[in-house]
Amino acid sequence: MAEGQLDDSVREDNSALLDSVREDNSALLDSVREDNSALLDQYTDCARKFIDLVKDLDHIKGASKLQRMCRSELKYLQTLKKFSGAEVCGNHLKSSNLGHFAGCIHAAYNAPGVVQILSPFAMDGRSENLVVDVVANQGQTWVKVIARKAQALHLIWAGRGQFGERDLVKQAKDYLRCSSHHPINFQTPKVHFAFYNQVTVPMAECLEQLGISVSGERVAVDEGTANQISLACVSSSDEEDSEESSSESESNESVLQQERLSGLSGAHQDKQACFKHSGDLNCDTNTATKSWQIAKNVQLFNEMALLDSLVGSLPQFECLSESFTGTNSPSSLVIEKVNLDITTLITLVSSVTNGGCHFEFSEKVLAQQAAEERREPVLPKLKQFLHGKKMYVCQTALDDFRSILETLGGPEEKRRAEELLSDVTVVQDDPSDRTKDMPYSLKIRDRSKVIFGTGDKLRAVTVTANSSFVRAAQHQGVSFAVHLHPSRALTEEKEKSTLPSSKDQ
Structure with a gap:
C-alpha cells in the first residue's frame, strides 16, 4: 500500500474513533444534564413548599425574613434553569441553602417556646451581628442549625478545611460570648447546637465541655476522615498552626458566600446577591432527613422526595422541653x-x-x-x-x-x-x-x-x-x-x- 493511501486509511480510522468518542461523550453529557434537570425541578418544588410552611410561622418574629430568603432561593433555582450546562447545574445546586432552611423550619416548629427566627444580636469586637437561627424557650435558649455533614465538619475542626472555613468550636465560643451580653431576665441564654446531618462524637463532647447542649445523631469519625487528618499532619508541616488565619478567615466568610455564583454571568450574580447572608457552615446541600416530624403540614413534607437528600438525621429537642413544662413559662419562673x-x-x-x-x-x-x-x-x-x-x-x-x-x-x-x-x-x-x-x-x-x-x-x-x-x-x-x-x-x-x-x- 502506498504511503499516501496508508495515511488516508489511518485518518479514516482515527476519524471514526473520534466520532465514536464524541457520540459517547454527548450521550453521557445529555444523561447528566437530564439528571440535573430533574434534580433542579425537585429543588424548585421543595423551595415552593418551604415558602408555604413558613407562612404558618408568621406569628413568630423573623418568620418573614426566612420566607424572603426561601423566595430568594427559589429565584436562584429558577435562574439556573436558563443554563443548560451540566456543570453549571451540578455545581450550583451544591451551594443551595435548602438544607439550612429545612433545619430552621423544623426547629421553629418543634423547639419549645419559639419567639424569634434568624434574630440578629450585636457582639463586641465583631462588625456584623451574630444571627441566631431560632430563639426558643421564651428567649432563654439560642438554637443554631447545622446542616452540614458530620465528617466535613470534623475535618474543618481538625484544621483540614478550606481557606475561610471556621470550625464549630470557634463559632460556639462566639455564641457563648455574645449570649453573655444579651441576658433574658438577667440570665444568660443557653446555647444549643442542632445537627441535621449527624455530628462526630469527639466534636459533640468538645461542644458540651464548653457548655453547649447538642442534639442530633452522633457517629464515630470514619476511616476516610481519620486518614485525611493523619496524612495531612504527617506531610504538611506548613499547616501546623491553623489559628494564624482565623481572623483573616472571619473577614473572608462573606467573600466565600459570594463565590457560590462565580460560574454565572455578572448580571445573574447581581440578581442573586441576597444569598450572601447564608450561615457560616450551613450551605451544604448534601444534608439531612430520613423522616420529617413537623407538627403541621406533615403530608406536605412527605410529598417532597428531595428531603431525604437534604436532611439525613433529625435532632430532637427533649432536652429543651424539660425546662419548659408546666403552666408557667421559664421567664416567669426566674x-x-x-x-x-x-x-x-x-x-x-x-x-x-x-x-x-x-x-x-x-x-x-x-x-x-x-x-x-x-x-x-x-x-x-x-x-x-x-x-x-x-x-x-x-x-x-x-x-x-x-x-x-x-x-x-x-x-x-x-x-x-x-x-x-x-x-x-x-x-x-x-x-x-x-x-x-x-x-x-x-x-x-x-x-x-x-x-x-x-x-x-x-x-x-x-x-x-x-x-x-x-x-x-x-x-x-x-x-x-x-x-x-x-x-x-x-x-x-x-x-x-x-x-x-x-x-x-
Whole structure:
C-alpha cells in the first residue's frame, strides 16, 4: 500500500474513533444534564413548599425574613434553569441553602417556646451581628442549625478545611460570648447546637465541655476522615498552626458566600446577591432527613422526595422541653422583682381595665382601647404576671404618675392607685451605666432612661407598654428585661360625658 493511501486509511480510522468518542461523550453529557434537570425541578418544588410552611410561622418574629430568603432561593433555582450546562447545574445546586432552611423550619416548629427566627444580636469586637437561627424557650435558649455533614465538619475542626472555613468550636465560643451580653431576665441564654446531618462524637463532647447542649445523631469519625487528618499532619508541616488565619478567615466568610455564583454571568450574580447572608457552615446541600416530624403540614413534607437528600438525621429537642413544662413559662419562673413603668401604673388603676370598657368614647384612642379591652382584657394577664413578685417603682415614675392621676384621674382611679402604691416599694432614681450612655433621641427620652435604667440596676424586669423605647434601645444595642402589655389610659372622668356602648365590638 502506498504511503499516501496508508495515511488516508489511518485518518479514516482515527476519524471514526473520534466520532465514536464524541457520540459517547454527548450521550453521557445529555444523561447528566437530564439528571440535573430533574434534580433542579425537585429543588424548585421543595423551595415552593418551604415558602408555604413558613407562612404558618408568621406569628413568630423573623418568620418573614426566612420566607424572603426561601423566595430568594427559589429565584436562584429558577435562574439556573436558563443554563443548560451540566456543570453549571451540578455545581450550583451544591451551594443551595435548602438544607439550612429545612433545619430552621423544623426547629421553629418543634423547639419549645419559639419567639424569634434568624434574630440578629450585636457582639463586641465583631462588625456584623451574630444571627441566631431560632430563639426558643421564651428567649432563654439560642438554637443554631447545622446542616452540614458530620465528617466535613470534623475535618474543618481538625484544621483540614478550606481557606475561610471556621470550625464549630470557634463559632460556639462566639455564641457563648455574645449570649453573655444579651441576658433574658438577667440570665444568660443557653446555647444549643442542632445537627441535621449527624455530628462526630469527639466534636459533640468538645461542644458540651464548653457548655453547649447538642442534639442530633452522633457517629464515630470514619476511616476516610481519620486518614485525611493523619496524612495531612504527617506531610504538611506548613499547616501546623491553623489559628494564624482565623481572623483573616472571619473577614473572608462573606467573600466565600459570594463565590457560590462565580460560574454565572455578572448580571445573574447581581440578581442573586441576597444569598450572601447564608450561615457560616450551613450551605451544604448534601444534608439531612430520613423522616420529617413537623407538627403541621406533615403530608406536605412527605410529598417532597428531595428531603431525604437534604436532611439525613433529625435532632430532637427533649432536652429543651424539660425546662419548659408546666403552666408557667421559664421567664416567669426566674423573675422575682419587677419595676413598674408609668404606663403600667395607669393600666392597673384605669377605669377602662376595671369594668369601664362599655362606653362609646368620642376620642378615637379611647374608643379603640375600650374596644380592645372588650375583646381581650389586659388586667387578668397582667395581674397573673405580677402575682408573687416584689414590685418597685422609681421616684421619677411615681412623681409623674401622681401628676397625671391628679390631672386626669377619677375618684375610683385615685382610690385604686393608693391601694396599689401601698404594695409597691419606692426607690430613688439610679439608672445603670449602660442606660446613661444611651444617646438622647425622640424615642429615647431622659425620663424613660431613668425608669428603665433604674429597673436595670435593680435587676428587675420592667413592666411597660412603652414598646417604642424598648425597640429604640435595641437598635442602640441595649436590650432591657421587659414585660410588655397593651397601653391603656385613665377614662373615669370621660365616662361622665359618654353614653354606654350599645354593643360590644
